[in-house]
Amino acid sequence: MSNLIFKNIAQLVTMRGPNRLRKGQEMRDVEILENGYVVVQGDTIIDIGTGDGYRNYMDNNTEVVDASGLVMTPGLVDSHTHLVHGGSREHELTMKLEGYSYLDILRAGGGILNTVKKTRKTSFEDLYEKAKKSLDIMVCFGTTTVEAKSGYGLDFDTEIKQLEVAKRLNDSHPVDIVSTFMGAHAYPEEYKHNHDAFLEIVIKMLPYIKEHNLAEFCDVFCEREVFSYDESRYILEKAKAYGFKLKIHADEMDSIGAVDIACTLGCVSADHLVETKDEDFTKLAKHDIVANLLPATSFNLNKNYAKARQMIEMGCGLALSTDYNPGSSPTENIQLVMQLAGLKLKMTPKEILTAVTINGACAVKREKEIGSIEVGKKADLVLFAVPNIDYLVYHFGINHVKDVYKNGKLVVHNQVICYEEE
Numbered sequence: 001m002s003n004l005i006f007k008n009i010a011q012l013v014t015m016r017g018p019n020r021l022r023k024g025q026e027m028r029d030v031e032i033l034e035n036g037y038v039v040v041q042g043d044t045i046i047d048i049g050t051g052d053g054y055r056n057y058m059d060n061n062t063e064v065v066d067a068s069g070l071v072m073t074p075g076l077v078d079s080h081t082h083l084v085h086g087g088s089r090e091h092e093l094t095m096k097l098e099g100y101s102y103l104d105i106l107r108a109g110g111g112i113l114n115t116v117k118k119t120r121k122t123s124f125e126d127l128y129e130k131a132k133k134s135l136d137i138m139v140c141f142g143t144t145t146v147e148a149k150s151g152y153g154l155d156f157d158t159e160i161k162q163l164e165v166a167k168r169l170n171d172s173h174p175v176d177i178v179s180t181f182m183g184a185h186a187y188p189e190e191y192k193h194n195h196d197a198f199l200e201i202v203i204k205m206l207p208y209i210k211e212h213n214l215a216e217f218c219d220v221f222c223e224r225e226v227f228s229y230d231e232s233r234y235i236l237e238k239a240k241a242y243g244f245k246l247k248i249h250a251d252e253m254d255s256i257g258a259v260d261i262a263c264t265l266g267c268v269s270a271d272h273l274v275e276t277k278d279e280d281f282t283k284l285a286k287h288d289i290v291a292n293l294l295p296a297t298s299f300n301l302n303k304n305y306a307k308a309r310q311m312i313e314m315g316c317g318l319a320l321s322t323d324y325n326p327g328s329s330p331t332e333n334i335q336l337v338m339q340l341a342g343l344k345l346k347m348t349p350k351e352i353l354t355a356v357t358i359n360g361a362c363a364v365k366r367e368k369e370i371g372s373i374e375v376g377k378k379a380d381l382v383l384f385a386v387p388n389i390d391y392l393v394y395h396f397g398i399n400h401v402k403d404v405y406k407n408g409k410l411v412v413h414n415q416v417i418c419y420e421e422e
């Protein structure tokens with residue numbers, strides 16, 4: 001097997017360290033090697049260092065990439081998206097501008113329910129093509145692993161269709177997809193007045209999804225007017241019993257006890273955390289739950305931002321994700337999220353990089369394989385055309401990617417997709 005060598009990397013952000021959630025001050029402990037090199041064999045990193053130590057690995061077949069003037073980071077992890085869905089919701093923008101809230105629109109049968117109608121009507125092929133376009137955009141911005149939720153079917157056939165689309169994409173697209181079943185995303189029109197019956201429908205899907213290996217995680221939208229504390233807890237308890245790992249949409253608009261559910265049931269991540277009470281930060285830290293923050297959603301809905309600084313001071317481990325969805329965060333751009341994290345959450349570039357690499361990997365339970373540039377890990381690597389990591393957060397709203405490598409293969413070159421279709 002021939003080697004692939006990156007040499008003269010201006011700043012190599014290794015994220016070397018323990019394969020676990022980096023919490024509190026640890027989020028700033030980021031190793032940056034100046035004039036670094038990385039050696040890849042097949043899909044795996046076999047050496048890293050500085051200077052010309054790479055020379056030992058050179059033979060006639062070696063491909064050498066000169067990364068002078070570039071920054072290299074691990075492939076970015078977008079650990080919260082609603083990737084697979086039909087249609088879009090631009091026609092709700094005017095309502096939003098007129099002052100209707102996210103929940104007002106949902107109450108009127110729009111919002112998630114608007115996307116449910118469209119997703120039910122859209123064919124497998126069309127859902128696949130649309131989600132593939134989004135994945136292509138994501139990888140062009142440096143994302144190499146994506147978590148993808150269902151939750152726009154709210155009936156057996158459509159939830160399964162969404163999960164099957166994600167599975168097919170995982171097989172055919174270079175980006176890795178980690179699937180989450182989110183049947184408890186909203187109550188569909190037909191069960192608006194019969195919550196108990198809908199909860200049973202969601203629970204009946206769990207064994208099928210588990211047997212067919214269609215999702216690793218189960219998630220619930222725990223929110224006033226959506227799934228109550230008891231309803232959320234009930235679903236997640238059942239999912240846990242079937243062997244799903246858990247996530248929870250927590251405190252996006254209001255705090256109704258989602259963090260308590262996350263701590264008692266052992267959720268891997270609690271996501272949003274905008275209205276979380278300060279005492280709950282300590283609980284998240286103590287239980288090693290990934291606090292997954294989604295500032296593009298706050299930006300898009302013109303709402304409050306999560307209190308990232310307090311969270312870090314209280315010892316939490318933060319991830320950052322796009323929340324890509326057609327309603328509250330119609331963007332695939334993880335770099336914009338990183339820049340909002342700097343501007344609005346007051347996170348430092350090192351904390352931000354920790355959040356979108358190793359901590360994002362923790363949010364999808366892939367911390368042993370990805371999230372850092374270390375010997376033995378997958379060669380998921382991004383080259384950014386910036387002089388240093390501060391620049392990545394400072395110059396906002398544009399794409400800084402030059403090239404992206406997934407499993408040791410070049411998949412984006414000069415911001416253009418170049419992978420071979422499988």
Ligand code: IZC
Binds near residue numbers: 082111112115249326
């Ligand atoms: O489609 O509105 N928050 N779920 C919970 C979403 C946003 C997605 C949507």
Ligand code: ZN
Binds near residue numbers: 082323
């Ligand atoms: Zn979400």
